[in-house]
Amino acid sequence: MDTVTLQRELRAFAREAGIDKIGFTTADPFREMKNRLRRQQESGYQSGFEKGSLDERTDPALLLEQPESIIAIAVAYPSKLDDAPKGKKGARRGMFCRASWGQDYHDVLREKLALLEAFILERVPGARLRSMVDTGELVDRAVAERAGIGWSGKNCSIITPEFGSYVYLGEMITNIPFEPDEPIEDGCGDCTLCLDICPTGALIEGGRLNAQRCIAFLTQTKGSLPEEFRTEIGNRVYGCDTCQTICPKNKGMHNRIHEAFRPDPELAKPLLEPLLNMTNREFKETFGHMSGSWRGKNPIQRNAIYALGHFREQSALPELSRILREDVRPYMRGASAYALGKIGTEQAETALRHAESREKEEEVLIEIRAALRRIADQKKEVHE
Template sequence: MNELKATADFKQRIIQAAKDIGIDKIGFASAEPFNHLEDSLREQKAAGHTTGFEHPVIEDRIYPERIFNKPKTIIAIALAYPSQLKDPLPQEKDKRRGFFSRASWGTDYHHVLRDRMNRLVEVIQDEYADANFKPMVDTGELMDVVTAQRAGLGFIGRNGLLITEEFGSYVYLGEIITDIEFETDEEVAFGCGDCYRCIDACPTDALLGDGRMNGRRCLSYQTQTKGYMPAEYRRKITHVIYGCDICQIVCPYNQGKNFHIHPEMEPEPEAVQPLLKPMLTMTNREFKEQFGEMAGSWRGKKPLQRNAIIALANFRDQTALPQLIEVLEEDPRPMIRGTAAWAIGQIQRYYNEAMVECVADQLAKETDPETIAEMETALETLRNKRLPRDQR
């Protein structure tokens, strides 16, 4: 097959078509290897900074020719998402709510981006019927922020996110590898200067300061794990039950950025600010009905229920104690029972013999080592509580 080369006029037509389709930014990058990243990726893996959510083969992430036959261009796109709820729900003392990070609002962005990219591919194929394409979102091999930076959509900030001039870092990214050669766009210069606000604000010191991070310390990662959340992170998630926005909220480029462009990305307040207590005992069907369309549901019900328990503990929600005791005694999953025990220890204000006996009785039935350790810690916490003033 002859090599395919797009004219400057056709490139402009594609840029306009992207706008008509509902793509907020588009850029064109060469499909040359990203081999300048190889040493850094290997260092990060050796240091234990990777999460396991990344594509496992480093070579596939940096050499497009390994995953596509004769790649010429990577077309990068960005869609802006909202940063503020139009009608936020209030926090009520006996009806505490959790919070989903902004990137998980609305319909799962993977579906939205794939729809936009497939429609763009169809437009290009009208002119180049023999061309080949591989669209990807963040589950593909390539690194979205790196391809977007090369394509001129923005620059990678100190927090590792792509920062665009128009929308800040509140953008979803996708890319399409093709064997059509387009004229490439210029990269955007690094724009953080001497600003370290995201580094200073990160509560777990996950950001390394050069655009890389220790992914395992990131609160977003911690909310997505399936086992016990390490104790050092529990208070730090506050009432956020999925993701983390802190490094975006403090970024100067994000101040005043709040775009409600795409109807699919409009958040349902009851979904992104869910009542926490009902989450503890919700069925799989209820979970799918409330959260199934959101990106934040991809890990399933159990991590979000665990996080809801932790959020209730962080609120010190006394009204949740009866339900937490029910979870402690009746939930079939050891990790959820153990997290409930920890939460009871955090919420209970004063020494209460009945509460001590309740946790001790459940501890006697446990066989899972991690759950036993959690309940022993909770029991010690409860036993060390002070008596109410009128009983001293």
């Protein structure tokens, strides 16, 4: 089969397989992206989750022998939560980002890429193929941009005319020489809304992100969070959508297309307090099918504690006091101390003082004393 016919049939099959966009590009090295990644590395802006060296992340020839093309795919996901439950006093809720709603997109896109691989191998039995989704070496955004899936927005997301930036990306390197598609013209213009609204200033400039300040990254880290970020996280337990929800190109993009990504409102916006005493097994059974579960329950629980402090939720006092008193994880005790200091009631102060007399870990003692100072300052303000 000639490559022109195969490419045409691949486009048609991709639609049948539930792939919303497919594009083709060369397997040439991504030289400009390599320079950008080097600048990110030198500036200390990387997340640490990146896979592979700079060369491996930008040169397909290091990942597949004699590559000719890369096939890029995009699958849209929903941005609106139907029948969203509302948090209220005594029943506060957290929020998983939209990219974590429904079934883990890594699994869904790998299945779709596997279908493409089978389709190609049936027609070209000797074809060499290598697929990846998000956690592979190649930079998905760079591949998608060059393959005409969308343009690279100032919010560091690929923005498509059809689905906005609410798309998952994947790619396949192959030794088949497909005709490359043309990139899409940048559509951001002089808009800077995403840069202006970023809560922590993580978007340094259009298309450049300091991952170390990005809330989406921070919610996935383990251990304690620097205090400057705790209030900004609000009730987010995983991820952040702010730079996407503000984007004019996402207005009206609901993308209720794939059943696999249909969100369960109770999981997309879970009650915060029940998260605090979940076992590993309970967490896996409840959230294990979501991409937001990949780091386990510890970061989610820590973020839930910060969120309860953010709400100054008094119903959480018994559980926060128990964590401060009994939890074996120092950063969880520290987070609880912080939240108790934000709540600031007499019961919270009593729990903090009892904990101060027993606590041995210096990092937790620092949090307890800072919380007690916060309560003292609040009392002073009231009297003044």
